[in-house]
């Protein structure tokens with residue numbers, strides 16, 4: 001799943017490339033029609049001649065407002081995907097093979113929406129405040145004060161800490177990979193119940209939630225995570241980054257393949 005930091009990078013990319021240009025055409029290339037509640041041709045019709053005006057992020061969704069329209073596009077990226085802005089009709093390079101839509105602009109460039117697993121979705125929303133999906137999202141982790149975070153933990157003391165981090169209605173945008181990283185860096189075992197976390201551990205959980213999400217923004221564009229991070233080892237040697245003699249564990253927790261160090265994470 002693409003998670004908060006990945007979507008944040010995509011937001012900046014979208015903002016830097018695709019705002020304020022007239023949409024000349026839209027092609028649907030691969031997979032089923034990703035537009036919810038609308039045929040692709042109606043979607044295309046609605047956007048022709050319009051411009052993307054502003055782009056924001058909420059949880060793992062990109063929110064794209066359209067000039068002279070009261071509606072906002074809500075884009076979700078599914079498991080694997082991204083965006084690629086390039087010269088129109090430039091050959092599809094290997095990374096672009098999963099292009100599902102392309103938005104062609106009047107300046108002869110196009111924005112390709114990539115969706116490898118065919119799980120992404122796009123829909124229009126007339127009122128973001130009333131949107132049933134967005135309304136149920138928990139707070140944005142990067143906007144939480146330490147006190148807000150402590151309160152949030154207090155409300156969820158019966159939950160296991162991994163379940164809490166993954167629950168979009170409790171805290172928005174964190175998925176499996178970053179939840180594991182946060183817990184590894186905070187030295188907290190993913191089996192722990194929130195109610196049993198010491199004040200010191202709650203503080204660490206807050207600090208590492210913020211630092212992991214923020215520092216990922218530096219690593220993602222390089223496609224390389226620091227070797228002191230768990231992420232760099234989870235699909236590789238499965239060795240604990242802090243001590244090469246520790247073998248990382250893999251267990252299903254909260255329905256997800258959870259990687260952790262059973263020795264460093266108490």
Ligand SMILES: [Zn+2]
Pocket residue numbers: 240241242243246261262263264265
């Ligand atoms: Zn370890």
